[in-house]
Amino acid sequence: AQERYASLRQLPAQSRCGTVTALHMNAGLMADLPSLEHSGAESVGLFRTELQFLIRNQMPKRAELARIYTRVLDAAKGRTVTFRTLDIGSDKVLPYMKPQDEPNPAMGWRAIRVGLDKPGVLRMQLQALIRAHGTRPMSVMFPFIAEGSEYREARALLLREMERERALGHPVPEGLRIGTMLETPALAFAPDHFFRDVDFISIGGNDLKQFFFAADRENERVRRRYDTLSAAFLEFVRRIVARCEEHGVPLSFCGEDAGRPIEAMCFAAMGIRTLSMRPASIGPVKTLLRRIDLAGLRAVIDAAMLDHDSVREPVIAWLATQSGD
Numbered sequence: 630a631q632e633r634y635a636s637l638r639q640l641p642a643q644s645r646c647g648t649v650t651a652l653h654m655n656a657g658l659m660a661d662l663p664s665l666e667h668s669g670a671e672s673v674g675l676f677r678t679e680l681q682f683l684i685r686n687q688m689p690k691r692a693e694l695a696r697i698y699t700r701v702l703d704a705a706k707g708r709t710v711t712f713r714t715l716d717i718g719s720d721k722v723l724p725y726m727k728p729q730d731e732p733n734p735a736m737g738w739r740a741i742r743v744g745l746d747k748p749g750v751l752r753m754q755l756q757a758l759i760r761a762h763g764t765r766p767m768s769v770m771f772p773f774i775a776e777g778s779e780y781r782e783a784r785a786l787l788l789r790e791m792e793r794e795r796a797l798g799h800p801v802p803e804g805l806r807i808g809t810m811l812e813t814p815a816l817a818f819a820p821d822h823f824f825r826d827v828d829f830i831s832i833g834g835n836d837l838k839q840f841f842f843a844a845d846r847e848n849e850r851v852r853r854r855y856d857t858l859s860a861a862f863l864e865f866v867r868r869i870v871a872r873c874e875e876h877g878v879p880l881s882f883c884g885e886d887a888g889r890p891i892e893a894m895c896f897a898a899m900g901i902r903t904l905s906m907r908p909a910s911i912g913p914v915k916t917l918l919r920r921i922d923l924a925g926l927r928a929v930i931d932a933a934m935l936d937h938d939s940v941r942e943p944v945i946a947w948l949a950t951q952s953g954d
């Protein structure tokens with residue numbers, strides 16, 4: 630399949646209406662890095678840093694992490710890498726950390742909640758990122774933020790670490806972009822000043838959808854029960870897009886649905902201009918985006934949302950009427 634899409638590698642995901650969607654890749658392991666070249670990804674839109682912690686049997690040291698992040702940035706060759714800080718706790722248990730006994734780990738003490746309550750590991754990770762950075766483009770993204778105050782606290786922690794590193798004589802990143810995942814419905818309704826404080830937002834659809842529908846993403850019985858293309862979820866996405874546009878906040882989508890061509894084209898039609906996905910999905914998503922007219926699709930979605938629980942069928946029917954060349 631990589632061969633089949635090779636000819637597309639250098640071409641933009643430009644739809645017939647002229648709109649270009651940026652396609653980024655998700656990564657987390659060193660083995661993912663060669664995909665930066667093969668897939669045609671513009672950058673790493675989500676680097677899941679917890680994977681480097683999960684594959685070890687002891688807490689990595691700061692110097693070791695800095696070396697890993699340096700290799701990632703080297704491999705990116707000037708493309709931006711968006712490092713998501715540790716999303717661990719509860720369900721993603723590190724063998725070398727005390728397990729928590731929680732009834733609902735997915736809604737428990739995880740990710741930024743751990744980072745803010747016990748900041749030692751997060752601070753060490755931020756120091757490693759600052760040291761690895763040099764002068765290359767890099768963004769830092771916080772996971773599982775539910776309130777503006779959590780974002781501000783996490784950002785202040787990062788800025789404090791930068792000040793410390795500067796005082797120690799280390800060069801600190803210029804123009805570092807700091808943003809957050811949107812994985813909890815509450816964050817979409819945060820007061821305006823949250824949107825003024827973030828440099829970017831990335832929708833983590835895997836978690837956002839599980840909390841929107843109250844359907845556990847790990848539970849086979851319910852995980853596919855609700856359609857991402859339901860009118861309710863798209864209405865919610867529409868609202869997030871509108872708030873980000875109002876405040877000039879760049880918005881991306883980095884959950885698994887970004888790599889499903891039909892879902893991806895619908896998000897693009899709703900106004901999400903950046904999608905981050907597993908590398909193998911970039912070719913298929915790009916192929917479809919280049920075939921269609923996003924404005925036309927938007928009209929189909931808007932109309933279908935008025936009287937369908939899910940827009941999937943009308944969207945697929947419309948797609949069948951579009952010529953394939």
Ligand code: PEP
Nearest residue numbers: 833834835836837883884
């Ligand atoms: C998400 O929740 O959509 C996401 C990208 O994060 P993860 O899948 O790592 O929870």
Ligand code: MG
Nearest residue numbers: 812833835836
């Ligand atoms: Mg998530």
